[in-house]
Amino acid sequence: MTQGSATAGELSSDTISQEVDTFEEIWSLATLYGNEGNPILQKFAISGRFHADYSHLESNQGDYSDFDARRLRIGFKSQWFQDFTLHVEADLDAENVDFDFDSESYKGLTDAYLGWSPNKQWNLKLGKQSAGFTLDGKTSSKKLLTLERSNLANNLWFSKEYFTGISASVKHNKWSYFAGAFSSAVPKELTEFDAGNFGILSTYYDLTDQTGGEESILTLDYVYNEPHQNNGTRSFEQVVSLNHRYENDLWGLRSEVSAGQGYDDQSDVWGVSIMPFYNLNDKLQLVTRYTHMTSADANGLRLNRYENIIESGRGDSYHEGYAGLNWYIYNHKLKCQSGVTYTQMRDLTNDGGAYDGWGLNLGLRMYW
Incomplete structure (x- = not known):
């Protein structure tokens, strides 16, 4: 040199x-405010996120192009008495910002919980919190590698995301466990207990010593969801997801196979998703993904966010391919993402739900 x-x-x-x-x-x-030496209040910080998208879709069923100020959240996160966390965050209409909480721009609280963590092995949360399961469902929108969660998560996971309940997690050697019980109601603030309940059990095993790399976690999620007409969940009584996350300095792979047992008019559904990615350097990352889903009966599957604007009907077999580029300006806290998708959904009953088209998506993601 x-x-x-x-x-x-x-x-x-x-x-x-x-x-x-x-x-x-x-x-x-x-x-x-930050002072680890204060025995009462150790930290008080403003928290929030802002996400914006531009989407252009062309399909046999129609076209769509628009800019979407996707998410705007603001709140605070604080640490008390060394072991306690109080986190409250509000969801606002990013296209009609008004900080008057009586206005229509206030969409409700997302996080509103008290957490207790006496050590690194134990964590307890009480209140409104993210109820995560499936690979993308348990990944915060702040840290997704793609602009949208996979449609497997969109169909099986409860996409309202924030539910009132109690959860506990514990870590022991290579094993970690999570258990949570939640009300299925989705009011603006805390629950009204006018719906059913659901529970989540998750088991994690750390395979990093066997596979090498920076991370290798195998997870099994199980969900039981009490059927109820007022549920804010998807209409699945049981959901099972086996998923794996692997990453090293250069590349990574995230994959899952998941299935749900439907109730009422919802068919049983199963699917797979596989997402390889490659780090070009510290700033640029290539991401690809393939997703396939099948429903046992007709009209059991829904399209993802923007395709659903064009075609809101349901289908029975789904394929999606995704290729994208991420630019990490300041890690996940400030990044730009782009992705091209090809989506195909079959509708054997031919009653609205078939889809065949391409999409281009651009996004800005920021959180603090």
Whole structure:
């Protein structure tokens, strides 16, 4: 290596370091108070996220193009008495921002819980919180590698996401366990207990020592959902998901196979999703995904968010291919994402639900 190239490399490293320091300084402004030595209040920080999308879809069933200010949330997260976390966050209409909580722009609370974590092995939450299962369903929208959750999650997971309940997680050596019980009602704030209930049991096993890499986690999720006419969940009485996350410095693979037992008019559904990704460098990442789903009976499957605007009917067999590029400006806290999808859904009854088309999606993701 010549002296000139070494100098260029050093300058490049210095530039990256300066960028990181600048972002850290900006993001640190969200922490309004921090003092680990205070026995009562250790931290108080503003929390939230902003997501924006541009989507262009062309299909045999119609076209769609629009800009969507997707998510805007604002709240706070605080640490008390060393072991307790109080987190409250509100969901706002990003296209009609009005901080008057009596206005239509206030959509309700997402997180509103008290957490207790006496050590790194135990965590207990009481209140409104994310009820995660399936591979993408348990991944925060802040840290998705694709612009949309897989349609397997969209069909089986309870996409309202935030439910009032109690949950506990514990870690022991290579094993981790999660158990949660929730009300299926979805009011703006805490639950009204006018619907059914559901429970989640998850078991995690750390395979990193066997497979190498930075992360290798195998997870089994089981959900029992009490059927009720007022449920804000999907109409599945039972859901099972086996999923795996693997990642090393250069590449990773996320995969799952999941199935749901429907009730009322909802058919039983099963599907698979596989998502390989490759890190070009510290900033750029290539992501691909293939998703397939089948329902036991007709009209058991729904399309994903933007395809559903074009065709809101239901089908019985689904295929999707995705290829995207992520640009991590400041890790997941500030990133731009792009993706191209090809989606096909069959509708044997021919009563509205068939879909065949391409889509281009661009997105900005930011959280603090």
